[in-house]
Amino acid sequence: MRQRRIFARLLALTVVVAFVAVACGSSSKSASKNTTTTAAATAVPTGGTLVLGLEQEPDCVDWAGICSGNSYGFWSANVTTIPRAFSVEKAGDSWEYKPTVLLDGEPTLTTSPKQVVTYKINPKAVWSDGQPITSHDFKYTWDQIAHGKDIYDRTGWSKIESVDDSKPDTAVVTYSSPYADWKSIFGSNYGVFPAHLLEGKDRDAEMANGYTWSGGPWKIESWQKTQQITLVPNDKYWGPKPKLDKVVFKFITDTSAEFQAFKAGEVLGIYPQPQLDAIDQIAAGITGAKAVYSADTGNAEGLWFNVSKPPFDDVNVRKAIAYSIDRDTIVNRLFGKLGVKKAMQTVTAPILKNFADQSAYAQYKPDLSQVDKIMTGGGWKKGADGIWAKGGQRASFVLKSTTGNKRRELTEQVIQQQLKAAGFEMSVTEAKAGDLFGDILPKGDFQIALFANVLTSFYPSNCNLFCSKNIPNAAANYSGNNWYRVNDPKIDAQFQPVESTLDESKAEAANKQGDAELAKNVYFLPLDPLPDILLTSTKIVGPVQDNPVMGPFWNLYAWGLKQ
Amino acid sequence: MLTYVGRRILFSIPVLVIASFLLFGFVRATFDPTARLRSSRDPQTIQRARDELGLDKPLVIQYRDWATDFVRGDWGKSSRTNERVTAMIRRSLWATIQLIVWGVLISAIIAIAVGVYSAVRQYSIGDYLLTGASFAGLSMPPFWFGLIAIQFLAIYPRGWFNLAHPWFYFVGLHSTGSHSIGDYIRHLVLPVMTLTVQIVASWSRYERAAMLDALSADYVRTAKAKGLPPHKVIFRHAFRNALVPLVTVIALDAGALFGGLLITEKIFSVPGMGSLFLNSLLTGDAPVLVAWTVVTASFIIAFNLLADVLYGVLDPRIRYS
Numbered sequence: 001m002r003q004r005r006i007f008a009r010l011l012a013l014t015v016v017v018a019f020v021a022v023a024c025g026s027s028s029k030s031a032s033k034n035t036t037t038t039a040a041a042t043a044v045p046t047g048g049t050l051v052l053g054l055e056q057e058p059d060c061v062d063w064a065g066i067c068s069g070n071s072y073g074f075w076s077a078n079v080t081t082i083p084r085a086f087s088v089e090k091a092g093d094s095w096e097y098k099p100t101v102l103l104d105g106e107p108t109l110t111t112s113p114k115q116v117v118t119y120k121i122n123p124k125a126v127w128s129d130g131q132p133i134t135s136h137d138f139k140y141t142w143d144q145i146a147h148g149k150d151i152y153d154r155t156g157w158s159k160i161e162s163v164d165d166s167k168p169d170t171a172v173v174t175y176s177s178p179y180a181d182w183k184s185i186f187g188s189n190y191g192v193f194p195a196h197l198l199e200g201k202d203r204d205a206e207m208a209n210g211y212t213w214s215g216g217p218w219k220i221e222s223w224q225k226t227q228q229i230t231l232v233p234n235d236k237y238w239g240p241k242p243k244l245d246k247v248v249f250k251f252i253t254d255t256s257a258e259f260q261a262f263k264a265g266e267v268l269g270i271y272p273q274p275q276l277d278a279i280d281q282i283a284a285g286i287t288g289a290k291a292v293y294s295a296d297t298g299n300a301e302g303l304w305f306n307v308s309k310p311p312f313d314d315v316n317v318r319k320a321i322a323y324s325i326d327r328d329t330i331v332n333r334l335f336g337k338l339g340v341k342k343a344m345q346t347v348t349a350p351i352l353k354n355f356a357d358q359s360a361y362a363q364y365k366p367d368l369s370q371v372d373k374i375m376t377g378g379g380w381k382k383g384a385d386g387i388w389a390k391g392g393q394r395a396s397f398v399l400k401s402t403t404g405n406k407r408r409e410l411t412e413q414v415i416q417q418q419l420k421a422a423g424f425e426m427s428v429t430e431a432k433a434g435d436l437f438g439d440i441l442p443k444g445d446f447q448i449a450l451f452a453n454v455l456t457s458f459y460p461s462n463c464n465l466f467c468s469k470n471i472p473n474a475a476a477n478y479s480g481n482n483w484y485r486v487n488d489p490k491i492d493a494q495f496q497p498v499e500s501t502l503d504e505s506k507a508e509a510a511n512k513q514g515d516a517e518l519a520k521n522v523y524f525l526p527l528d529p530l531p532d533i534l535l536t537s538t539k540i541v542g543p544v545q546d547n548p549v550m551g552p553f554w555n556l557y558a559w560g561l562k563q
Numbered sequence: 564m565l566t567y568v569g570r571r572i573l574f575s576i577p578v579l580v581i582a583s584f585l586l587f588g589f590v591r592a593t594f595d596p597t598a599r600l601r602s603s604r605d606p607q608t609i610q611r612a613r614d615e616l617g618l619d620k621p622l623v624i625q626y627r628d629w630a631t632d633f634v635r636g637d638w639g640k641s642s643r644t645n646e647r648v649t650a651m652i653r654r655s656l657w658a659t660i661q662l663i664v665w666g667v668l669i670s671a672i673i674a675i676a677v678g679v680y681s682a683v684r685q686y687s688i689g690d691y692l693l694t695g696a697s698f699a700g701l702s703m704p705p706f707w708f709g710l711i712a713i714q715f716l717a718i719y720p721r722g723w724f725n726l727a728h729p730w731f732y733f734v735g736l737h738s739t740g741s742h743s744i745g746d747y748i749r750h751l752v753l754p755v756m757t758l759t760v761q762i763v764a765s766w767s768r769y770e771r772a773a774m775l776d777a778l779s780a781d782y783v784r785t786a787k788a789k790g791l792p793p794h795k796v797i798f799r800h801a802f803r804n805a806l807v808p809l810v811t812v813i814a815l816d817a818g819a820l821f822g823g824l825l826i827t828e829k830i831f832s833v834p835g836m837g838s839l840f841l842n843s844l845l846t847g848d849a850p851v852l853v854a855w856t857v858v859t860a861s862f863i864i865a866f867n868l869l870a871d872v873l874y875g876v877l878d879p880r881i882r883y884s
Contacts, residue, residue, distance in 0.1 A: 264717050434598055477609045
């Protein structure tokens with residue numbers, strides 16, 4: 001009996017020790033506002049490991065595949081490792097495409113008889129294995145995206161007729177029809193992939209769970225799933241060399257935990273979504289933190305109407321709604337602490353200032369007399385319950401949005417109150433983001449929705465959103481993005497040329513007119529630009545700057561760490 | 564005993580088959596595994612995925628195909644990440660097991676100690692204090708306790724004592740680049756504490772009640788009358804019998820914990836089964852959800868079986884036939 005007990009104790013002790021061994025062997029007060037720390041002011045030290053928090057883990061790093069849509073993945077592991085022809089950078093008060101060190105100068109563009117772009121590749125440009133980056137890499141990348149299966153987005157790529165790789169240092173790209181946002185090709189989303197490593201293989205299988213090659217300043221050292229991605233400098237990179245020895249992106253998927261980790265110094269930088277508690281914490285001040293926040297984003301959050309469904313098939317209802325809601329009050333309540341107090345007046349994202357009619361929606365201010373005038377003019381009458389009705393149909397509808405988002409819940413509550421006072425009855429249904437964007441909106445199973453459109457390239461995507469050719473249908477597996485079923489020849493006439501004209505001033509003018517047309521018919525009602533927030537420790541030195549397209553880590557190579 | 568265990572395992576198989584079929588059906592009815600593919604502008608993408616997953620076949624055939632692959636170890640690929648489900652479950656289970664083992668071990672030790680003390684010193688000041696603490700523990704939800712623990716044991720002390728690093732960490736189970744035991748323990752303290760606070764409170768009440776029953780039993784009175792020293796009466800006669808109900812509770816609770824400690828894992832960024840379930844649920848990752856539910860159900864069934872077996876080990880009066 002005693003022997004059994006001793007054995008049991010020894011066994012328990014052994015299990016405990018083994019468990020520990022195996023577990024261990026596995027694997028200045030107040031935030032500053034709208035500031036950018038410049039390298040010029042302080043010399044950037046070299047060396048050290050920087051640990052940053054990442055709110056979402058990428059689903060995969062096959063940047064061409066469907067699973068690559070996660071923005072945090074793009075910002076952390078794509079921008080840092082994939083060579084690209086263009087990057088979006090700040091120039092004065094605005095943003096612009098700039099050719100990167102991958103190219104030997106600005107590409108040449110000819111427009112007649114066909115659109116042809118000639119990229120001269122920097123002779124110093126090499127992959128991390130020392131192989132030169134050539135025009136064949138451009139051709140391979142185009143072939144994968146234009147003709148591969150399960151591709152995230154082929155926009156623009158399918159308009160490419162050919163890529164001439166006969167000269168290794170020159171890629172000549174010929175388009176079958178004009179494509180205005182040609183700088184996003186080999187630029188924004190995808191960059192250029194190494195043909196010599198991927199050609200003839202299953203690209204997705206080679207890349208999805210991590211790759212060791214690189215053509216950027218960093219390369220992926222490891223991706224410990226659910227835990228972290230580690231980057232180390234690519235010693236073959238021909239551009240500016242990284243100052244840090246290592247950068248670790250830790251996945252902290254809970255915003256509160258992310259803030260706590262930042263406060264405790266477990267991570268030295270975070271890029272949280274602008275949720276209410278995050279904004280409150282920043283406003284209260286965080287010791288030893290620098291905050292960079294900006295309303296100059298690629299986002300447009302607002303109310304999206306399904307114009308094929310009552311009551312929003314009636315333009316009078318949409319206009320009346322626009323006069324019922326005090327948008328400035330909502331935006332001020334959500335983001336006033338960050339200095340963002342005014343509602344957007346256009347669907348075009350703030351970083352595309354030149355394309356936007358900045359006062360398209362300015363006329364829509366809360367005015368209940370206008371509401372009465374428009375609704376009665378449209379044949380609506382208020383019932384005994386104070387709700388508008390016409391032909392037996394009440395102005396009652398359901399707003400759909402994403403679940404678990406406190407900021408949107410607050411927005412919904414305020415809108416609900418304001419609409420009730422104007423004679424509209426609104427209820428709210430929340431759905432998981434996957435269901436909302438994957439199923440409900442494409443199938444048109446909604447009346448009105450609240451969410452943000454996020455730019456994926458530095459060019460207006462309004463035709464994608466509102467042109468009639470992009471209305472989803474069952475035959476095409478609901479693949480278009482005009483979920484709002486806008487079918488208006490005037491909208492098509494303005495936004496389609498924006499996609500195809502190579503004259504930028506014409507595109508800007510057409511987009512502005514499209515903006516005005518959208519506002520006139522209230523196909524969309526803008527609210528806020530969903531500000532970006534970047535919080536970094538004062539230990540980080542260098543040009544910490546938010547980039548609304550390339551993300552906050554676009555110039556990570558220039559960051560350093562105080563020793 | 565072996566016959567009994569063998570028979571119980573055999574009985575568990577149809578239970579598992581029925582449970583897995585129902586879970587498979589529920590997931591299929593609730594989640595469209597191709598929903599995420601709608602963001603693709605390639606119209607063939609969805610049909611290709613439907614063909615691969617056999618979604619156009621009858622549910623029973625889909626289940627048969629899935630179960631055959633499942634038994635062979637092919638649990639499919641995540642519709643979110645394209646990664647093999649087996650690898651995802653294995654990784655998450657390992658993180659959760661670490662929390663469970665330490666949580667259950669520490670909880671059991673503390674709960675037994677508290678329960679025995681409270682029963683032996685019934686109505687003493689210590690008993691009242693521990694009973695009060697138990698009720699306080701029971702009423703503290705993990706999401707609240709976890710956040711408070713982070714504030715008072717990690718963040719505030721760092722400021723008060725001007726520490727370079729907090730006493731205890733609260734992101735994951737390891738620091739970047741560190742595999743030392745000290746670092747591992749500093750990561751474990753807060754999540755395990757959060758996990759144990761309610762469990763200790765609950766289990767100590769069970770143990771106290773069981774111990775009180777045992778102490779008032781005839782055989783204990785007899786042992787006392789025989790003149791045995793108090794510690795022998797308590798530990799040799801009363802304690803072993805008082806363990807039977809607690810062991811059952813521990814086995815059943817531990818089985819349920821394998822489904823993941825959703826809140827604890829979320830607060831402390833531990834990539835365990837709870838986090839995997841939540842991420843898969845929010846993204847409609849049907850292949851992972853099906854595997855997750857079946858694995859969790861298997862653990863519950865297995866730990867129920869374990870509880871039955873432990874009955875016999877701890878109480879020789881129980882005979883299996």
